Amino acid sequence: MFAPKRSRAAETVTTLARMPDRHTLEETERAMKDHVGSLPLDFAAANALSNLFRAANAVRSELTNRVLRQHDMTWTGFVVLWVVWIWDGMETRHVAESADISKATLTGVVRTLEARGLIAREGDENDRRLVRLRLTPEGVSLMEQLYPEFNAVESEIISQLSERKVTTFTKTLRDVVNAVEGPDPVE
Amino acid sequence: MFAPKRSRAAETVTTLARMPDRHTLEETERAMKDHVGSLPLDFAAANALSNLFRAANAVRSELTNRVLRQHDMTWTGFVVLWVVWIWDGMETRHVAESADISKATLTGVVRTLEARGLIAREGDENDRRLVRLRLTPEGVSLMEQLYPEFNAVESEIISQLSERKVTTFTKTLRDVVNAVEGPDPVE
DNA sequence: GCCGGATCGTTCGGATCCGTACGATAGCCG
DNA sequence: CGGCTATCGTACGGATCCGAACGATCCGGC
Numbered sequence: 001m002f003a004p005k006r007s008r009a010a011e012t013v014t015t016l017a018r019m020p021d022r023h024t025l026e027e028t029e030r031a032m033k034d035h036v037g038s039l040p041l042d043f044a045a046a047n048a049l050s051n052l053f054r055a056a057n058a059v060r061s062e063l064t065n066r067v068l069r070q071h072d073m074t075w076t077g078f079v080v081l082w083v084v085w086i087w088d089g090m091e092t093r094h095v096a097e098s099a100d101i102s103k104a105t106l107t108g109v110v111r112t113l114e115a116r117g118l119i120a121r122e123g124d125e126n127d128r129r130l131v132r133l134r135l136t137p138e139g140v141s142l143m144e145q146l147y148p149e150f151n152a153v154e155s156e157i158i159s160q161l162s163e164r165k166v167t168t169f170t171k172t173l174r175d176v177v178n179a180v181e182g183p184d185p186v187e
Numbered sequence: 188m189f190a191p192k193r194s195r196a197a198e199t200v201t202t203l204a205r206m207p208d209r210h211t212l213e214e215t216e217r218a219m220k221d222h223v224g225s226l227p228l229d230f231a232a233a234n235a236l237s238n239l240f241r242a243a244n245a246v247r248s249e250l251t252n253r254v255l256r257q258h259d260m261t262w263t264g265f266v267v268l269w270v271v272w273i274w275d276g277m278e279t280r281h282v283a284e285s286a287d288i289s290k291a292t293l294t295g296v297v298r299t300l301e302a303r304g305l306i307a308r309e310g311d312e313n314d315r316r317l318v319r320l321r322l323t324p325e326g327v328s329l330m331e332q333l334y335p336e337f338n339a340v341e342s343e344i345i346s347q348l349s350e351r352k353v354t355t356f357t358k359t360l361r362d363v364v365n366a367v368e369g370p371d372p373v374e
Numbered sequence: 375g376c377c378g379g380a381t382c383g384t385t386c387g388g389a390t391c392c393g394t395a396c397g398a399t400a401g402c403c404g
Numbered sequence: 405c406g407g408c409t410a411t412c413g414t415a416c417g418g419a420t421c422c423g424a425a426c427g428a429t430c431c432g433g434c
Contacts, residue, residue: 031273039335042342048353049341051360056243057287058367086218100244105421129382129429148226154236155229160366166235172356173238179347180245292391316399316412
């Protein structure tokens with residue numbers, strides 16, 4: 001379910017009037033059942049996954065707007081930079097996998113980052129098909145400043161949850177990943 | 188943290204050999220601490236949110252590949268269709284808000300859906316700035332077939348979790364949304 | 375040696391995706 | 405009733421984003 005999202009700052013100031021165009025979660029579910037009520041649907045699953053996407057989008061927007069934007073950095077650009085920062089000299093296909101983007105997308109993102117002097121390509125001597133990625137000194141310098149800022153906002157968001165909840169939450173998220181991608185035989 | 192993701196179907200069949208280029212979560216955290224170990228970072232928060240994005244991406248990919256693709260439908264196109272299906276005649280800015288995309292993006296998506304005869308624009312008589320969206324009969328017919336398929340896969344994924352876990356999970360996700368967007372005074 | 379199959383990163387076409395700027399329209403207020 | 409301001413949806417430029425096709429390269433078996 002994708003319920004109408006309430007805007008953070010109301011566009012109209014006429015809050016005294018009834019809200020004729022906003023709908024609560026309950027109204028959404030009711031309206032939904034009016035359309036598919038006869039079908040045997042799993043509303044709990046739909047609701048859980050709807051909130052999964054909502055949460056991911058909200059956090060991503062928050063981090064982009066509060067941290068990345070002032071450094072003129074996109075979400076994907078930052079993730080790629082982070083992966084290469086930690087795994088210096090990693091091959092492009094593994095970077096793409098870690099960043100959860102396709103190889104084709106990575107090619108374009110690296111082109112952008114390379115043009116800004118943050119990342120460098122490097123051919124592999126033993127296997128000339130491979131391309132390894134490294135951060136330039138400027139790239140390292142940027143991440144050393146940027147990542148603590150990024151993590152501070154992450155911490156601020158998660159701090160709303162109790163320590164116990166965070167542990168359970170993280171574990172359940174991994175359960176969901178495993179439910180989709182299949183269990184990991186190694187871990 | 189964005190740990191290297193294990194591919195679902197190994198590209199190489201040489202599983203007997205050691206995996207020299209894959210890294211576990213523990214290795215990622217250790218490599219990370221080698222770079223930022225001196226800084227006071229919140230690893231628990233980073234790990235939780237990393238898994239949030241992983242889970243959302245995994246579920247989205249699964250639903251796209253197993254359900255949407257055979258109907259030649261993109262994720263965003265489906266979400267927009269769903270919103271308009273439930274809230275017939277909704278104004279575009281509210282559709283964009285519900286679908287978690289910008290108004291500009293919605294314009295393009297609606298253009299695509301309109302060209303396929305699934306959605307229709309409709310001017311508002313009282314306020315000629317507004318554009319209302321409705322599903323065509325073909326659009327309704329498609330959703331009546333597509334959404335049950337979609338929800339079946341959602342149900343399959345969530346079925347891996349106990350009923351109790353699903354409730355807690357959904358609640359925590361809403362906590363995260365509220366932590367970012369601010370608490371909702373109505374609910 | 376070499377050659378057929380597998381894998382690498384890239385290119386290409388097309389659809390999102392967004393911030394900004396814009397023209398059109400609505401509503402307030404003197 | 406004329407102007408000021410706010411809001412609507414859209415056009416535009418630029419960056420992602422992906423599947424499919426492609427040339428280059430590696431590696432297996434003969």
